[in-house]
Amino acid sequence: DFEHAFDDVKPAFGVSEVEMQRCLRGGIIHFSPFIDDILAEGKLMVQQVQQPDSTPLFSAILHGPPGSGKTALAAKIALESEYPLIKLCSPDDMVGFNESMKIEHMRRIFDNAYKSPLGVVLLDNIERIIEWVPIGPRFSNPVLQALMVLLKKDPPEGRRLLILATTGERSVLRQLDLFTAFDSDIAVPNVGGYQELSNILEQSGVFRNPQRAIDELKELSRGENVNVGIKKILLGIETAKQDRDMESRFANVVARARAQMGS
Amino acid sequence: DFEHAFDDVKPAFGVSEVEMQRCLRGGIIHFSPFIDDILAEGKLMVQQVQQPDSTPLFSAILHGPPGSGKTALAAKIALESEYPLIKLCSPDDMVGFNESMKIEHMRRIFDNAYKSPLGVVLLDNIERIIEWVPIGPRFSNPVLQALMVLLKKDPPEGRRLLILATTGERSVLRQLDLFTAFDSDIAVPNVGGYQELSNILEQSGVFRNPQRAIDELKELSRGENVNVGIKKILLGIETAKQDRDMESRFANVVARARAQMGS
Amino acid sequence: DFEHAFDDVKPAFGVSEVEMQRCLRGGIIHFSPFIDDILAEGKLMVQQVQQPDSTPLFSAILHGPPGSGKTALAAKIALESEYPLIKLCSPDDMVGFNESMKIEHMRRIFDNAYKSPLGVVLLDNIERIIEWVPIGPRFSNPVLQALMVLLKKDPPEGRRLLILATTGERSVLRQLDLFTAFDSDIAVPNVGGYQELSNILEQSGVFRNPQRAIDELKELSRGENVNVGIKKILLGIETAKQDRDMESRFANVVARARAQMGS
Amino acid sequence: DFEHAFDDVKPAFGVSEVEMQRCLRGGIIHFSPFIDDILAEGKLMVQQVQQPDSTPLFSAILHGPPGSGKTALAAKIALESEYPLIKLCSPDDMVGFNESMKIEHMRRIFDNAYKSPLGVVLLDNIERIIEWVPIGPRFSNPVLQALMVLLKKDPPEGRRLLILATTGERSVLRQLDLFTAFDSDIAVPNVGGYQELSNILEQSGVFRNPQRAIDELKELSRGENVNVGIKKILLGIETAKQDRDMESRFANVVARARAQMGS
Amino acid sequence: DFEHAFDDVKPAFGVSEVEMQRCLRGGIIHFSPFIDDILAEGKLMVQQVQQPDSTPLFSAILHGPPGSGKTALAAKIALESEYPLIKLCSPDDMVGFNESMKIEHMRRIFDNAYKSPLGVVLLDNIERIIEWVPIGPRFSNPVLQALMVLLKKDPPEGRRLLILATTGERSVLRQLDLFTAFDSDIAVPNVGGYQELSNILEQSGVFRNPQRAIDELKELSRGENVNVGIKKILLGIETAKQDRDMESRFANVVARARAQMGS
Amino acid sequence: DFEHAFDDVKPAFGVSEVEMQRCLRGGIIHFSPFIDDILAEGKLMVQQVQQPDSTPLFSAILHGPPGSGKTALAAKIALESEYPLIKLCSPDDMVGFNESMKIEHMRRIFDNAYKSPLGVVLLDNIERIIEWVPIGPRFSNPVLQALMVLLKKDPPEGRRLLILATTGERSVLRQLDLFTAFDSDIAVPNVGGYQELSNILEQSGVFRNPQRAIDELKELSRGENVNVGIKKILLGIETAKQDRDMESRFANVVARARAQMGS
Numbered sequence A, B, C, D, E, F: 001d002f003e004h005a006f007d008d009v010k011p012a013f014g015v016s017e018v019e020m021q022r023c024l025r026g027g028i029i030h031f032s033p034f035i036d037d038i039l040a041e042g043k044l045m046v047q048q049v050q051q052p053d054s055t056p057l058f059s060a061i062l063h064g065p066p067g068s069g070k071t072a073l074a075a076k077i078a079l080e081s082e083y084p085l086i087k088l089c090s091p092d093d094m095v096g097f098n099e100s101m102k103i104e105h106m107r108r109i110f111d112n113a114y115k116s117p118l119g120v121v122l123l124d125n126i127e128r129i130i131e132w133v134p135i136g137p138r139f140s141n142p143v144l145q146a147l148m149v150l151l152k153k154d155p156p157e158g159r160r161l162l163i164l165a166t167t168g169e170r171s172v173l174r175q176l177d178l179f180t181a182f183d184s185d186i187a188v189p190n191v192g193g194y195q196e197l198s199n200i201l202e203q204s205g206v207f208r209n210p211q212r213a214i215d216e217l218k219e220l221s222r223g224e225n226v227n228v229g230i231k232k233i234l235l236g237i238e239t240a241k242q243d244r245d246m247e248s249r250f251a252n253v254v255a256r257a258r259a260q261m262g263s
């Protein structure tokens, strides 16, 4: 039964292409220069790990508000590395796993990675992996401890590894001493000014009158910034499509998402 | 024995018609325009998920006071979707399940749903599913974590899924970071003004003098609003039937229910 | 061994007559009009559940101070219902059961009840069933959750069920959100004024001079009310019988019980 | 192995004479009228339970400071009852038992008692049975719950049972709602005034000059009362015997015990 | 595997000579009259237990700061008793034992002791046996409870037992109600005045100029007392031997140990 | 499966040369006289344990900020001891081990060490071994207790053992009473003044203009000290190599690391 749980572990080597592509379903819209900076920083890390005389292990964490695009950007960096091994370690594949199964799952992913001369492991949503919940607070200490050790454990002689992680809970990770276990960190911001939003709406080609959508939103939310993640923006566009008055609907959905942010 | 526990899992595909109908035993009385708004909002979601170019997963939560009709309305939206797969995930079917059996039960329901091109899963009473209790507080973190992942996990290529959930504990869910894991939320109010109550009593056809019932209630409870869930109202009508002075009895039962609300 | 634990589960159908009678060993003394009110309210519930067009499930909880007669009155209501199935679910039958055995025990009792067209289940002393203890506080959350679901779960098509419960810890149940899970509640008071006590003493026929017993008690306890449960009163009469000066002994024992109440 | 644990359970029926006698190794010295009062109160309970028309279950708890003689007095009352069944349930016989073994052990003792027409069960040191420790605080809730139910559970038709318990932690038991679960309670005091101590020393016949021992103690401890349990007094006499200056040694040991009391 | 864990339990009867001698590796240096007092007090206990008419069980606890010589002195008392059975119960022999294995281990040691007409059991470092740690605080309640019962449980008819325990955490034991479970206690002090230290240095014969070592220490630590355990003093002498300037090194090491005491 | 977990335990005797070398991948740069002091102090301990007449067990802990070089220095001391047995006990080898597996792993390492006439055990990162996390706080008490006993348990007759441990959490260990369980402690500082940094940069031979790197860093961080661990400095040099403007990049990376220190 435990064994059974690992029946569907993906082939040991190679790239989890399909899974990575799914993280990128909405593409990468270059709505702000920040996006390019993040991808450039990622590229640098990819280069550094490749260097034969550098430390064989490098870890970075992408953090930012919910839906800001952390997973998509990490997947993008990983895919563009063109390393022979690219693995995703996601809570989605661990539903119903108990603590020791989770640790075993992660251990297998890293053991595979240690066999490749050059590899990337993407640890998605690590607060979910450690089962964090603010009431209590509670989390799985064994899983957290395993993560901490894996983040610091050198790959065997001649192997090189880049670890990319994502989280929406930077301060929690800091309190758990997990944040500083990373060699580097990258902040992923929300969609900020209205100009950025405008770029996205134009590119979507969905609205007849994008400016009206923005104007209505401005009125509803009264603030100089959009401050909503790209994911909610894209979802808002889809919800809007179902309505006759698409512009108003979009403004409504995004205004509501914005209000939730503050709560 | 564990296996045995799943003997009575319903046939994998299709619609849990009987179960859904049972949630609707009291029908849907259109005692207020709110009811229609809620059903309309539900319809919109049903449409959006059907759209082949939209995100394949959408989740919404119906929240409101006890007995306000959350389960009935969610069941109504699900049944009217006419999706080929409609599944109920209710604490009623998990009595005596331990944490891992609960998670396995949910996982099977979602796995079935992932096999249908288009499906609805109704997660009823999620505070009960996660075994929430305010003293402590306590809850099952593994079940909560499984829920959080299932709410965000995309169905496989080509499958589309609508998740409807109900809860009477919105603020608890918010503290658990579970509330914001939903794409959208719908508030379900109590029966509000006395006109709404009047609509219900008329439609029931049980009282000889509905106005007297309302007048007595007004006197007992001194307030501008009824503020009791439709479920308690319907139960009050039935209790009243046992008494000779039906009107007074009804007023009494509802006044007591109203007092409990505030406590 | 676990199986063995259920060897002595009573025959599935029918009435647990002997057990119910044992709850009524002291009979029901009509020492106050309250007693009749409680029995009448119970009768009404019995009628309502029988009504073919009413909701098939109704639950009520009898609450009051220790020894006030909650169990006896609930047993009386159940026996007088003359329903074909009457079952007692008592902590007495679960000594040494662990959480899952307790839940299984309750589940079996309800499963039996669901097979009868009309049934009563008496859940005695539910704070003891959930293993409540004020230090901590501690209780069995799995048992509590199972109770909460069983209290709300409709019996299958065509079956009707009345659930009667008793507790000495109303405020605890309220904090656990268990109290409001009942459709109705009935308060069971202590023996109140001295006239009520007088009624009881007369009826017992044990004392040569009941008034002296009462006068001595009044002196010892200085208060306008007796405020002791019927159970302690009856025990006090028995203890008194062992003494030569029965009246004084009785007054002493009851005064001590009264003092303990306040502590 | 679990089975093995019960290999040495004593023969089911009859009197645990040897064990009871061991509790009485120091005899019962009538150093104060209190002692006679306690034994008389115990006798009354023994009579009441024997009465065929009285309630078939009666429970009492002896409480007092450490070493005050609770266990010896309870054993005395039990032995003098001359009931056909007298059983001791002591933590001494449960070393290394886990929670369920403890409960099983108690359940067997009570099951045996339920088979005798008339029986006494002596629950010695119940704070130790429930594994109470003030830091935390911690205790075994399952064992506590089992105790609470056993204290209230009527023996079967025609059987009668007296339960005697001892504790050094009355206030703890009160907080646990365990104290009020008893029908009656008996306070066991320390050796109080110096006259009482004098009685004991005289009776022991060990000291050449008992008054000097008392005078030295008075000087050392400055207080009007001895306030030390009979058990420590008797131990002090034995320790004194090893010393040449017996009187001084005795005074020293008792003064130290007295100081510990206050701490 | 559990069985295996007990493979290396020492032969049941007899004296654990080797183990006891190892506790005494540094001998007993009579650097202060206190040392003789402690040994004398121990001798008295040994005599008392031997007395055929005394209570068959006596327990004492040696407490004091870390390294003050508690274990060595307890071993000395035990060895000099010349009882036919002398057993050591030390955390060293329980590394990796879980709670039930620890309790089983202790139970076996006591069961052996109960078979000898006269025996000593040395419970070394009981805060470590119960797994005490101040953060939380945490400890093993089952092990603590087993200890408490074993400390009070009389040996069988005709057997006599002396229990000696050691601890560095007197106040913790007091809070756990474990300290008062002992019949007597013996305080073991640090090396106190500089004269005592001088005695030790002289006797060691290691320093060419012991007075200089003491003078340097005085200068470093500014205080009227040495206040360091004999164990650290002896270790300091050894460390000093590695250095060319032995006197300074010694002063340094001891001053550091002294500073740690206060922290 | 448990057995399997120990399949890859290294050969029992001998030196874990490869593992030790890996801890020293960055070599030991003598950037400050402190480094030589630390190595000298280590040498002294190595000598002391070798002394046939000294105590056969000595333990020391190296503590300091993250990345300050604790593990490398401990490995250096161990390797230079030239003892016949040198063992590493690192959290890296215990990923996914549960508590009892961890304890078994440590026990095996010590059991091997006890078989060698002379040995060093390096316990790396002990806060990770005991699974410390500041939220809660949580840690494995059984593992902690095993460590505490192993730190104090003498090797068998004729064997001698040096225990070296490292930690980044001195104050935590102090609160757990683990710090004082060591016979000695060695502080490992960060790179301190800019002169020390200059030494390192010169020796690396990577920068064309090391002084500019230092000047930029000074400007960014405004403080008299570098206060960053040697590990981060070496990593910063590698990251810098990927950039065209190496000096600026280096200054940036180190300034960021410095800022994190304070957080």
Ligand SMILES: Nc1ncnc2c1ncn2[C@@H]1O[C@H](COP(=O)(O)OP(=O)(O)OP(=O)(O)O)[C@@H](O)[C@H]1O
Pocket (backbone or CB within 6 Å): A023, A024, A025, A026, A027, A028, A029, A030, A031, A035, A065, A066, A067, A068, A069, A070, A071, A072, A073, A125, A166, A168, A229, A230, A231, A234
């Ligand atoms: N510039 C962009 N950066 C990131 N994502 C983008 C961008 N442009 C479009 N997207 C799309 O937006 C979505 C971002 O969602 P993603 O799951 O990556 O966010 P997230 O921050 O990981 O969310 P969560 O907090 O729920 O984990 C993806 O579908 C992605 O394809």
Ligand SMILES: Nc1ncnc2c1ncn2[C@@H]1O[C@H](COP(=O)(O)OP(=O)(O)OP(=O)(O)O)[C@@H](O)[C@H]1O
Pocket (backbone or CB within 6 Å): B023, B024, B025, B026, B027, B028, B029, B030, B031, B035, B065, B066, B067, B068, B069, B070, B071, B072, B073, B125, B166, B168, B229, B230, B231, B234
């Ligand atoms: N307009 C309405 N909306 C909802 N329910 C209605 C309406 N009219 C009648 N009903 C009936 O009222 C009852 C509502 O009960 P339901 O169980 O749905 O409430 P709930 O809010 O889910 O309660 P709970 O808080 O206990 O979960 C159902 O029997 C339903 O058929």
Ligand SMILES: Nc1ncnc2c1ncn2[C@@H]1O[C@H](COP(=O)(O)OP(=O)(O)OP(=O)(O)O)[C@@H](O)[C@H]1O
Pocket (backbone or CB within 6 Å): C023, C024, C025, C026, C027, C028, C029, C030, C031, C035, C065, C066, C067, C068, C069, C070, C071, C072, C073, C125, C166, C168, C229, C230, C231, C234
């Ligand atoms: N009017 C009455 N109401 C209830 N019980 C009565 C009455 N008259 C006599 N009795 C007797 O008094 C006793 C009441 O005890 P019962 O166990 O029902 O009390 P309780 O409130 O359930 O106690 P507990 O708090 O311990 O559960 C029974 O023996 C019952 O037969």
Ligand SMILES: Nc1ncnc2c1ncn2[C@@H]1O[C@H](COP(=O)(O)OP(=O)(O)OP(=O)(O)O)[C@@H](O)[C@H]1O
Pocket (backbone or CB within 6 Å): D023, D024, D025, D026, D027, D028, D029, D030, D031, D035, D065, D066, D067, D068, D069, D070, D071, D072, D073, D125, D166, D168, D229, D230, D231, D234
């Ligand atoms: N009057 C007396 N009452 C009680 N015990 C007496 C009396 N006279 C002598 N003894 C002896 O004193 C001892 C009392 O010890 P006992 O174990 O009963 O005390 P305890 O209060 O149960 O102690 P603990 O608090 O440790 O449980 C017994 O050996 C008993 O024989």
Ligand SMILES: Nc1ncnc2c1ncn2[C@@H]1O[C@H](COP(=O)(O)OP(=O)(O)OP(=O)(O)O)[C@@H](O)[C@H]1O
Pocket (backbone or CB within 6 Å): E023, E024, E025, E026, E027, E028, E029, E030, E031, E035, E065, E066, E067, E068, E069, E070, E071, E072, E073, E125, E166, E168, E229, E230, E231, E234
């Ligand atoms: N007078 C003395 N009293 C006690 N020990 C002495 C004395 N003289 C020399 N020693 C030696 O000092 C050492 C004392 O160490 P011991 O382990 O007994 O101390 P401890 O208080 O038990 O330490 P810990 O707090 O670590 O348990 C032993 O090696 C012992 O042989």
Ligand SMILES: Nc1ncnc2c1ncn2[C@@H]1O[C@H](COP(=O)(O)OP(=O)(O)OP(=O)(O)O)[C@@H](O)[C@H]1O
Pocket (backbone or CB within 6 Å): F023, F024, F025, F026, F027, F028, F029, F030, F031, F035, F065, F066, F067, F068, F069, F070, F071, F072, F073, F125, F166, F168, F229, F230, F231, F234
């Ligand atoms: N003087 C030095 N002291 C220590 N390490 C040095 C020195 N010079 C160079 N190094 C190198 O610096 C690195 C120090 O890293 P090391 O892992 O020992 O630090 P650490 O303090 O143990 O880190 P952590 O806090 O993560 O456990 C090693 O690669 C080591 O070879």
Ligand SMILES: [Mg+2]
Pocket (backbone or CB within 6 Å): A070, A071, A072, A124, A125, A166
């Ligand atoms: Mg993400």
Ligand SMILES: [Mg+2]
Pocket (backbone or CB within 6 Å): B070, B071, B072, B124, B125, B166
């Ligand atoms: Mg509902």
Ligand SMILES: [Mg+2]
Pocket (backbone or CB within 6 Å): C070, C071, C072, C124, C125, C166
């Ligand atoms: Mg009752």
Ligand SMILES: [Mg+2]
Pocket (backbone or CB within 6 Å): D070, D071, D072, D124, D125, D166
């Ligand atoms: Mg006792």
Ligand SMILES: [Mg+2]
Pocket (backbone or CB within 6 Å): E070, E071, E072, E124, E125, E166
């Ligand atoms: Mg010791």
Ligand SMILES: [Mg+2]
Pocket (backbone or CB within 6 Å): F070, F071, F072, F124, F125, F166
């Ligand atoms: Mg390190």
